[in-house]
Amino acid sequence: MNQSQGQQTSEGRHEDDDALTDFLASLMDYTPTIPDELVEHYLGKSGFQCPDVRLIRLVAVATQKFIADVATDALQHCKARQSAVVKDKRDKQQKDKRLMLTMDDLSKSLREYGVNVKHQEYFADSPSAGLDPASREE
Amino acid sequence: MRSKPKRNHRPLATPPSTTASTESDYAFTLTRIAVAQICNSIGFAAAETPALRILLDIATRYLRSIAKSAANSANSAGRTQSNLVDTVASVEELSSVIGFPGAWRATGSYVNSGAVKELDSFSKYSEEIPFAKSLPRKVFSIGSGKGLQSKEASNNEYIGGERKHIPKWLPVMPVIEKEERKEIWGFLFGESEEIKRENKGEENDKEEGEGKGRIELLPLKRVGKVRFKIGVCRRRGGIGKRV
Numbered sequence: 001m002n003q004s005q006g007q008q009t010s011e012g013r014h015e016d017d018d019a020l021t022d023f024l025a026s027l028m029d030y031t032p033t034i035p036d037e038l039v040e041h042y043l044g045k046s047g048f049q050c051p052d053v054r055l056i057r058l059v060a061v062a063t064q065k066f067i068a069d070v071a072t073d074a075l076q077h078c079k080a081r082q083s084a085v086v087k088d089k090r091d092k093q094q095k096d097k098r099l100m101l102t103m104d105d106l107s108k109s110l111r112e113y114g115v116n117v118k119h120q121e122y123f124a125d126s127p128s129a130g131l132d133p134a135s136r137e138e
Numbered sequence: 139m140r141s142k143p144k145r146n147h148r149p150l151a152t153p154p155s156t157t158a159s160t161e162s163d164y165a166f167t168l169t170r171i172a173v174a175q176i177c178n179s180i181g182f183a184a185a186e187t188p189a190l191r192i193l194l195d196i197a198t199r200y201l202r203s204i205a206k207s208a209a210n211s212a213n214s215a216g217r218t219q220s221n222l223v224d225t226v227a228s229v230e231e232l233s234s235v236i237g238f239p240g241a242w243r244a245t246g247s248y249v250n251s252g253a254v255k256e257l258d259s260f261s262k263y264s265e266e267i268p269f270a271k272s273l274p275r276k277v278f279s280i281g282s283g284k285g286l287q288s289k290e291a292s293n294n295e296y297i298g299g300e301r302k303h304i305p306k307w308l309p310v311m312p313v314i315e316k317e318e319r320k321e322i323w324g325f326l327f328g329e330s331e332e333i334k335r336e337n338k339g340e341e342n343d344k345e346e347g348e349g350k351g352r353i354e355l356l357p358l359k360r361v362g363k364v365r366f367k368i369g370v371c372r373r374r375g376g377i378g379k380r381v
Contacts, residue, residue, distance in 0.1 A: 016250035023258040024222075030261050031268045033179075034172045034197075038273075041165055042198060046205035049219045058257065062229050063200050065260045067173060067193060069236075071180040078182075101177055101185035106192060114235045117192055 024054045032060035039063070066113075073109030074101055081105070170194050171270055179267050204228045223248045229257070 032039075036053065039060045043050075050056065078099055107117035173194045177185055185193075207228035212220040226248040233253045234241060240252030248254075301311070 016247075019258070020249055020254065023254065023261075026258075026261065031266060033175050033267045033269060035168065035269045035273050038165060038168050038172070039201060042201040043205040046202045047209035048205035049209070050221070050225075051219070052221075055220070055222060055225050058225055058229070058254075059201065059204050061257050061261050062204065062232070062253075063197055064176060065257060066200055066232075067176045067197050068180060068260075068264070070193065070196070071177050071182065075181050098183045099181055101182045101189045101193075103186055103189045103192075106189045110192075110196070112236070115196060119188060119192075 024058070027054045027057040027061070030057060030061070032057055032064050034060045034064055036060065070106070070109050070113060071101070073112060074105040075099065077105040077108050078102065166194070168269075168273070169197055173197050175267055175270060179265060200232065204232060207231055226251050226254055229253050 036056055039056050043056065043059065078101070081104075082097075103117070103119055107119070110117050170190065174185065174190060177190070177193070204225075205228075208220040208224040211224040211227055212218065215224075230238070230241070230251055230253045233256070238252040238256055240250065240255075304311075
């Protein structure tokens with residue numbers, strides 16, 4: 001029985017090995033959105049040395065996937081926020097239908113990835129800049 | 139009370155250093171375009187500038203942390219170059235925040251890594267968006283200055299020629315232009331010039347060559363006389379010269 005288990009694991013490993021080899025071979029034809037030169041530049045700055053283009057593309061794909069995941073989560077937040085708008089403001093909703101990456105959605109999605117984003121709401125020129133004109137006059 | 143504290147006399151302090159100031163502006167701009175492309179492919183039509191900036195900062199930090207952990211694991215194994223094992227380990231390390239299939243295995247092999255399988259499916263099923271503009275090759279490499287500074291012939295020397303032992307990160311050796319006219323003050327120059335011209339058999343050139351030779355030679359008789367007199371000048375109390 002031990003032998004059969006050993007055979008199974010070796011076969012499984014063989015399949016995994018093939019899958020990994022195929023993936024690495026497919027990276028030769030794949031062009032990530034982040035260009036190779038740029039990835040190489042950043043990797044080289046942190047002490048990563050590797051002449052293999054496939055590994056550099058692997059890192060590029062990993063980064064691209066991470067950014068895409070974060071952006072997808074932000075998009076879901078954005079859509080949920082838009083659908084939660086009060087329905088009597090139909091006109092405004094039509095106007096705001098254009099999807100826009102905002103700080104609120106991004107910080108919400110990044111929180112799930114362990115990144116705490118804190119930003120200032122705005123910079124005020126004077127202490128009375130954000131107040132209503134009526135209250136400012138008083 | 140309208141009076142402001144003293145520190146307001148200074149101009150506003152510069153904003154805290156972000157990626158823009160630490161990284162080169164060129165790489166910063168390129169990454170910005172790439173991140174904007176990714177956001178656009180997800181479905182966003184626009185992005186707030188600070189949001190895009192944060193996403194860009196995170197992208198560069200992600201890249202650098204992958205590189206750092208891969209380089210660390212390579213170094214701890216006694217290697218200088220990172221290989222697949224290091225890269226997969228660092229990818230797994232960074233994706234462990236969200237989790238990936240097979241992360242429960244304490245001693246998982248790099249071959250059947252769930253994180254890499256996710257990357258595989260991502261590259262298979264997502265739309266392939268190449269970068270908006272093509273970049274010149276080796277735009278960032280440190281040795282690229284060599285290509286700019288020296289000619290192609292001397293550049294080949296560094297790759298496989300006489301100077302291949304010189305590391306690439308060193309600046310190029312200054313090119314010393316060999317002087318064609320070695321004997322300027324002697325008579326050799328004029329003679330050799332004449333011989334060269336005669337061999338060509340061009341009489342006009344020969345006359346010119348002779349003329350050139352005469353110009354190079356010092357004149358036999360000097361036109362004006364210059365006299366120096368060195369003596370003690372009593373008035374000033376020092377050694378002076380009179381012309």
